[in-house]
Amino acid sequence: MGKLVVIEGLDGAGKRTLAGALTAELAERGAKVATGAFPRYEEDVHAELVRDALHGRLGDLTDSVHGMSVLYALDRRGAADRIRADLAQYDVVLLDRYIASNAAYGAARLEQGARGEFVEWVRALEVDRFGLPVPDLQVLLRVPTAVAADRAARRERADAERARDLYESDGGLQRRCSAVYDDLAADGWLGPWEVLDGSADVKISPILDRLYGR
Numbered sequence: 513m514g515k516l517v518v519i520e521g522l523d524g525a526g527k528r529t530l531a532g533a534l535t536a537e538l539a540e541r542g543a544k545v546a547t548g549a550f551p552r553y554e555e556d557v558h559a560e561l562v563r564d565a566l567h568g569r570l571g572d573l574t575d576s577v578h579g580m581s582v583l584y585a586l587d588r589r590g591a592a593d594r595i596r597a598d599l600a601q602y603d604v605v606l607l608d609r610y611i612a613s614n615a616a617y618g619a620a621r622l623e624q625g626a627r628g629e630f631v632e633w634v635r636a637l638e639v640d641r642f643g644l645p646v647p648d649l650q651v652l653l654r655v656p657t658a659v660a661a662d663r664a665a666r667r668e669r670a671d672a673e674r675a676r677d678l679y680e681s682d683g684g685l686q687r688r689c690s691a692v693y694d695d696l697a698a699d700g701w702l703g704p705w706e707v708l709d710g711s712a713d714v715k716i717s718p719i720l721d722r723l724y725g726r
């Protein structure tokens with residue numbers, strides 16, 4: 513049975529970059545790795561709706577924190593069988609964002625903390641009700657919010673397809689979200705977390721140590 517490893521963090525933290533580096537390192541060591549990212553914008557209708565909503569094309573839908581979170585969760589529910597099949601076939605299934613994104617962003621939008629009602633609502637919906645696999649390791653790629661915002665802005669300038677969305681443009685939301693992530697990791701929400709400093713070159717050895725038990 514493979515290990516489910518998920519990368520979490522703010523918009524622009526460098527999650528996709530880290531996923532690429534980790535995949536290459538694991539492959540170098542002979543591990544079979546399956547990768548994915550949520551939301552699955554190109555694969556799932558709920559994720560497509562999320563994108564439309566985040567770019568202001570679905571009226572007041574984004575006003576509902578629970579409504580948005582249900583869309584993200586339904587996207588994941590549609591991927592659950594595939595994740596389970598990949599876990600049976602690969603050594604590592606590496607995902608860029610997973611259930612904790614829903615918990616952190618939703619709680620931050622509602623100005624709640626990691627121990628608040630919303631985080632538990634997400635766990636009950638996605639784990640108990642939808643039966644999503646629980647991660648073996650959640651990696652929090654931690655960067656100061658100013659660094660994440662700067663990276664997201666630079667990427668926007670470089671790629672016209674990557675205009676910042678509603679959440680990415682909200683500095684207050686990103687700051688609160690960062691605090692919720694810190695507390696989810698400190699509490700070991702849903703299982704073990706590894707917190708990495710993403711502000712400079714990211715050292716992936718702590719993840720390898722966790723996976724290979726050193």
Ligand SMILES: Nc1ncnc2c1ncn2[C@@H]1O[C@H](COP(=O)(O)OP(=O)(O)OP(=O)(O)O)[C@@H](O)[C@H]1O
Pocket residue numbers: 521522523524525526527528529530663664666667710711712713714
């Ligand atoms: N450690 C790093 N140091 C400097 N720049 C970085 C680092 N990691 C990523 N970047 C740059 O920051 C930008 C955002 O990186 P990336 O796309 O990996 O972030 P992300 O967390 O996946 O973003 P999002 O969640 O918004 O999709 C990219 O331009 C990338 O090249």
Ligand SMILES: Cc1cn([C@H]2C[C@H](O)[C@@H](COP(=O)(O)O)O2)c(=O)[nH]c1=O
Pocket residue numbers: 523550551581584585609610611613614615617618679680
């Ligand atoms: C998976 C997921 C994501 N979010 C938030 C986090 C981001 O601000 C946006 C879109 O994600 P992307 O990585 O920038 O494409 O959505 C969320 O609130 N809940 C989730 O489950």
